[in-house]
Amino acid sequence: MATDRARRLLDGGFVALTGAGLSTDSGIPDYRGPGSRNRNPMTIAEFLSGAAQQQRYWARSHVGWQRMGRALPNAGHHALAALEARGTCRFVITQNVDGLHEAAGNRHVVALHGRVAEVVCLACGDITDRAHMQRRLDEANPGWVEAHADAASHPDGDVDLEETAGFVVPSCVRCGGVLKPHVVFFGENADRDHVRCCFEAVEQAPALLVVGSSLTVMSGLRFVRAAARQGTSIVIVNRGVTRGDELATVKVEEGASEFLTGLLAASVVGADQ
Numbered sequence: 001m002a003t004d005r006a007r008r009l010l011d012g013g014f015v016a017l018t019g020a021g022l023s024t025d026s027g028i029p030d031y032r033g034p035g036s037r038n039r040n041p042m043t044i045a046e047f048l049s050g051a052a053q054q055q056r057y058w059a060r061s062h063v064g065w066q067r068m069g070r071a072l073p074n075a076g077h078h079a080l081a082a083l084e085a086r087g088t089c090r091f092v093i094t095q096n097v098d099g100l101h102e103a104a105g106n107r108h109v110v111a112l113h114g115r116v117a118e119v120v121c122l123a124c125g126d127i128t129d130r131a132h133m134q135r136r137l138d139e140a141n142p143g144w145v146e147a148h149a150d151a152a153s154h155p156d157g158d159v160d161l162e163e164t165a166g167f168v169v170p171s172c173v174r175c176g177g178v179l180k181p182h183v184v185f186f187g188e189n190a191d192r193d194h195v196r197c198c199f200e201a202v203e204q205a206p207a208l209l210v211v212g213s214s215l216t217v218m219s220g221l222r223f224v225r226a227a228a229r230q231g232t233s234i235v236i237v238n239r240g241v242t243r244g245d246e247l248a249t250v251k252v253e254e255g256a257s258e259f260l261t262g263l264l265a266a267s268v269v270g271a272d273q
Contacts, residue, residue, distance in 0.1 A: 003259070006235045006250045007266050013087070014235075015205035016080060017223055018094045018101070019213025021238060022256040025074035027067070028098055029153055030212075041154070044185035051169070054178060059164035061181065062137045063148045065130065068116065073104035076211075076257030079264040081105035088267055091201040095213060095220050097183045110194050110201075112219055114183035123177025133170070133179065140168040190219055202226050207233040212256035215243040 020030045046053045073081075081104040083089040092101055092109045097116040101109045117130045138145070144167065151159035172179055184190050202208060208227040215221045215236075224244040227234050236248040237259045245251055252259060 002250055002252045003254065003262065006237070006252050006259075007263055009207050009233045009235055009249060010088070010209055010263060011267070012206045013090050014207040014209045015091045015093065015201050016089055017208065017210045017213060017220055018080075018092060018096060018256075019211070019215075019220065019238075020096060021212025021214075022076050022260075023071070023074070023096055023098055023100055023212070025076060025255075025257045026071045026098070026100060028071055041186050044188040047180065047185060055167050055169050056164045057158070058137065058169045058179075059141075059144070059167035060151075060158035060161045062134070062141065062167075063145050063151055063161065064153055064158040065116070065134060066145050067153055068098060069130070069134070071098060071100065073100045074257055076260040077101060077104035077106075079257070079260035082264050083260075083267065084108060086267060089209075090205060093198045093201065093220075093223060095217075097181075110198055112184070112190050112194060112198065114181070114191075116181050116183055118182035119179050120182040121172035121175060121177045122180055123172060124175040126172060126174045127182060130181070136170040140170055184219075198223060199226060202232070203230065205232060207235060210234065210236045210238070210242070210244065210248075211259065212238060213242065214238060214240065 024030050042053065042057055047057055077100050080089055080092065084106050092106050094101055094109060094111055095113055097111065097113050099115050099117050119128050119130055119133045148161055151161050153159055170179065171177060202223050208224065210224060213220055215224060221243055224234060224247055228247040233249045234247055235250050235252065236242055236244055237252045237254055237256060239253055239255060
């Protein structure tokens with residue numbers, strides 16, 4: 001059985017690469033999983049094109065953050081944190097920006113695409129807490145969130161919202177510069193130090209576990225390819241096809257939380273025997 005073989009491969013330790021599928025049980029939609037809606041996320045070029053696109057982003061994100069900011073780690077996050085505490089999960093590379101791994105208790109984590117809970121000024125580089133930005137947005141746009149409470153959510157913390165005219169976007173309190181969520185937009189490069197750290201973790205990993213990611217974008221797929229080149233065992237857990245399936249030692253068609261809680265349970269039983 002694929003699940004049993006996967007557990008045996010991971011028993012000696014692993015690095016985890018996680019995607020949006022791990023956070024669906026926390027109420028955050030997936031990008032490409034079953035039932036996901038087609039969408040075109042804003043690119044970095046669009047965001048930098050001027051005030052109109054920045055207004056569009058923040059108007060949508062202001063509503064979405066009210067939901068993502070309340071999301072809690074699910075059973076899969078907690079299981080992965082427990083596996084880290086047991087020494088089995090050596091490191092987590094996450095493509096998610098929701099911060100739920102850290103909230104669950106994982107300590108060895110690189111958020112490859114940043115964290116939506118932070119805001120950065122593109123002029124002076126000042127980093128502030130997203131909660132502070134939310135308060136400023138609320139003050140500048142009273143009633144906006146309530147007026148768009150029925151807008152559909154997206155996995156990166158924004159919502160479906162076409163009409164954003166009149167939305168007021170605050171600037172940096174330090175220098176008056178443009179504020180951006182401290183995340184990697186489509187078309188933007190991940191932090192080089194973060195990428196290097198992830199490659200080093202994969203190089204030293206006894207096995208690589210990919211969970212909840214379709215590996216559609218190269219930012220995650222490159223680590224799977226690196227593991228394959230060095231002959232590291234690769235376990236992919238995802239409902240549906242992924243771009244890395246041909247490189248997998250084992251492919252498991254299960255939900256992320258289902259697999260991780262089962263992996264933890266098997267680890268505990270094995271330790272007691």
